[in-house]
Amino acid sequence: MQLDIRNIRKSFEGREVLHSLSFSVSSGRAMGFLGRNGAGKSTTFRCLMQVFRQDSGEFLIDGAPLDPARHRIGYLPEERGMYGKTTLADQLEYFACLKGSRRKAARRDALDWIHYFGLDDYASKRLETLSKGNQQKIQIAQAFLADPDIIVLDEPFSGLDPVNAQVFKEAIRHMVSLGKLVIFSSHQMAYVEEMCDDITVIDRGHIVTSGPLEAIKASAGRGLYAIEATPGAEDAIATAIAAAGREATRHGGLVLTPRDDAFLRSFVSEHFERIASAGDWRPSMQEIFIDLTGHDDANDGAGHDLDENPDDGATSTRTTATRTTTSSPTERTAA
């Protein structure tokens, strides 16, 4: 199954916040949908779920218009809303029935998810008596009810402690392994890095990159080789590379240098005592995200005057490979 998000535009009070967004999500792969506060993630999800309509553009499933009434979608909205005075079991059963399950199957489904999230003891307790994190688990469970084909989660990790985040990560992995189509937004780059096969980054309503995470990382690595020096040896390694007439850039505990296999083979064998590891540079998701979106102006402001996305109708693959920003953590020490 493939979800194609095609040329979605949305304005509020005359201000366009989604500028012809286009990207695709495939089933059996987890897609992370990323952007700074106010970038347009929740608005995209709300258009997808027909909470309100986009001004133009379309959502297609395998080429046909997405129909939330026909396609089974599990949705965790950003604004959490459940019934505080109702027991966990009753309300999950109710939500499963709303999604078309029969009563008995709905009850079983509800209890299975309550068990999955370790909340058996609370099954007959009112939701409002649970901690915020446990309420969040029930909100997530609600999105998994009734065997959805498509799972859309807006900030699912917010409010979860690391142990519960782990339980939830396993639930997502399980859904992906069953061939579900999964897209979620998150600000937690470490989780994204761990979980996602694909990512899409938006900035002020524009796509800045979309595609397989590994390819985006390779591209963001800009063909650089990373040498991890043993503690305290970073300066010596950087100086030795520069003395050999090559560019050397300090990057935290790493020294980055343009890939040159013959030079690197002899350099690594000559300096192996001061080298902990060496290989192609793969920036972290956090670094890539900051490089792509870490400009000074906030996303929430009105009247952005960026040019329209030149890639209207096509998935953009622009990455850090061609970008240099002052926010890059890279610091040049020698050339």
Ligand SMILES: Nc1ncnc2c1ncn2[C@@H]1O[C@H](COP(=O)(O)OP(=O)(O)OP(=O)(O)O)[C@@H](O)[C@H]1O
């Ligand atoms: N109902 C609305 N009326 C007016 N403006 C809106 C409305 N909903 C969203 N916006 C604006 O649209 C832009 C995108 O907001 P959106 O909530 O989609 O961002 P987001 O990426 O989900 O942010 P966050 O990470 O903070 O949740 C923001 O500038 C926001 O102020």
